Amino acid sequence: MSFRRMPRFAVLTCFLLSVLRVVGATAAFPKPNPERALPELKIYDAAGRPWRVAREDWDTARQLVRADPAWRDWLRGEAASVDRWMQRHRDRVEWRCGWWHDFVSPKDGSHLDWTEEVPGEQVAFLHSASDPKVEITPKIMGGWVFSFRGSHASNLHRAARLYRLSGDARYAEWAAAQLDFYAAHYLEWPENRDGARLFWQTLDIATNQFHYTNTVRLLGDYVTPQRRALWQRDFFRPQVDVLNRTMRTIHNIATWHRCAVMQVALVFGDEPLWREALQGEFGLRQQVARGITSDYLWYEQSFGYNSYVVRAVQGLFTMAGVYGRAPELANEMAVTENLMLSPVYLRFPDGHAPNPADNAGSPLRVPDRGTLASVYRVFPTTLGLAAAAATRNWDTLLDPPPTTTGHPDPGAVALPAVTSRNLESSRMALLKSSGWQVFFHYGQLTRSHAQAEALNFAAFYGDADITHDPGTVGYGSPLHKEYYTRGLSHNVPLVNGEGSEPPQPGELLAYSAGPARVAARLPLYRKNAHAERTLAIVDGALVDTTTVGSAAGPQRLGLALHVQGKARLPAGFVAAPDFAKGRPAAFRYWRDVRGTTGRDQLTVEVECSGQRLQLTFAAPGEFTLWHGSAPDLPPRRREAFYLELIAPATTATFTTTFAPAAR
Secondary structure, eight states, X not given: OOOOOOOHHHHHHHHHHHHHHHHSOOOOXXXXXXXXXXXXXXXXXXXXXXXXXXXXXXXXXXXXXXXXXXXXXXXXXXXXXXXXXXXXXXXXXXXXXXOGGGSBOTTXXXXXXXXXXXXXXXXXXXXXXXXXXXXXXXXXXXXXHHHHHHHHHHXXXXXHHHHHHHOOHHHHXXXXXXXXXXXHHGGGSOOOGGGOSSSSSHHHHHHHHHHHHHHHHHHGGGSOHHHHHHHIIIIIHHHHHHHHHSOOSSSHHHHHHHXXXXXXXXXXXXXXXXXXXXXXTTSHHHHHHHXXXXXXXXXXXXXXXXXXXXXXXXXXXXXXXXXXXXXXGHHHHHHHHHHHHGGGGGOOTTSBOOOOSOOBSSOOBSSOHHHHHHTTTTSOBHHHHHHHHTOOSHHHHHSOOOOOTTXXXXXXXXXXXXXXXXXXXXXXXXXXXXXXXXXXXXXXXXXTTXXXXXXXXXXXXTTEEEEOOOOBOOTTSHHIIIIITSGGGSSOEXXXXXXXXXXXXXXXXEEETTTTXXXXXXXXXXXXXXXXXXXXXXXXXXXXXXXXXXXXXXXXXXXXXXXXXXXXXXXTOEEOTTTTTTSOXXXXXXXXXXXXXXXXXXXXXXXXXXXXXXXXXXXXXEEEEEEEEEEOSTTOEEEEEEEEESSOBSEEEEEEEEEEXXX
């Protein structure tokens, strides 16, 4: 597509439609023929399907552990691990579950290292990679209980599998006794968020249903119908009721809810429950139709939620295969496989995907061979099957990976090329030219997980990471609300120190792959403020032109920029101890701030991974340029700049040029 400005009426129409999508119910995103989309890594069967029906073959599994010494060793280790857990651990009614995002260091928001030792009884303190001695508070204890309950649920499932494989009733009775305990005491746990009891929130109920439902399924005839009915009435039904009455929307959590309910429906043979969770107004079909964009990205925009939604459907699709119901989910399987694969087509040279929205933790690595291996039972890919074939676990024992004979050698498979593209249904764009790769996040589709980062960009030059989005820390940390979700943490214009007010649909003004250029505008960047940004690759340099304006009189207008390298500051920068004074809370998190004044233009040399760049800031008239140490993905920090006009203004255009220095 050649570079051109869209007609003004067309821009306005697109913007109004985008606003309706953001503030109202999300419309379905067209996704024609999903089976044939993103085909490079898929493996198709004889019928042309890229998905497969999961199965369980217990007879073959028993033969393998009898005949294969390696499988015998694996089984011995699995049994020893479950035996140890059974002997050492029991759940307690007095333990109130908390939020996983509260299991973080108060120092820097990094997640604490979980161990099975009971805090306050077997250990006096907890720790993270950057915080060696963390006191145990009620919130942190609640986060520990969350991980304990997840581990306990997993061990129920493992014990039930050991019973099914070996016939050892000791495992069956222990697993059944745990379900007896939960059924007997479920209503004794106080209600937490949205009526959750065993866990702090309904999402955690949903994510653990795969273990609980499969435990019931695998115990089979060991359990009397009366005992099974008791579990259904006193443990599963209350959870299903909570899942059905909450998250009546399009959301990653709602997808987990519907998948969990469908698993309960399969295990207990409840056909009306299955149909409603699949076909209802916010059923799985609607989650897939309205939550996955035409670019096969999850509409909450965090690429981490791409993987999270794939995890949600993986358990359901696996169980549906075992029950012979997979063909009913053919379209959903085809679409969600693309959801898993789409970030591969946007990857940066270091193998990470872009990191828009509030993804907590490291950005997604793509292709994620671990994920591809874990989903081979429903989504066979060349890379996934090869990795699964070298893995010994319950999946590969019960459903051995199909042979890759006739398919390319995984080591020789070329990953799909990364090219310039406009992802308009996802409000993102990618430019790739002259050694540059630039990811532009120009709009948002929903408030959920949105940050004050509309118009943010990330960039690589060659293999050098020039600037990136760090995502966020655990949601329970003060840094999440006060820093990582605020404008100062991103490469965006600021009005009185603040970034955009999400959600911002964004107007795409122009896009061109050659010459590489993209432009977008936010008419309501903030109340009484607008912003526009153009990114272009010109003569080997990346040129960012950003305009921000106020409709409410002169305001403090500025621009934040972060670099993943070392700046060589010219003379004139002096310590700025009052940098955060009178500014939003985010400014308090910068350290070692120095500043200088300039007029019209100022150039700083920056070196990122051995790549030297001339970084030139241009602004109208007099400005102050500050430089400091800003939080990156904990515990790392990075260098950052903040440029602000000295005098309040009603409009300003900032031009930042990244020019590779001559070697």
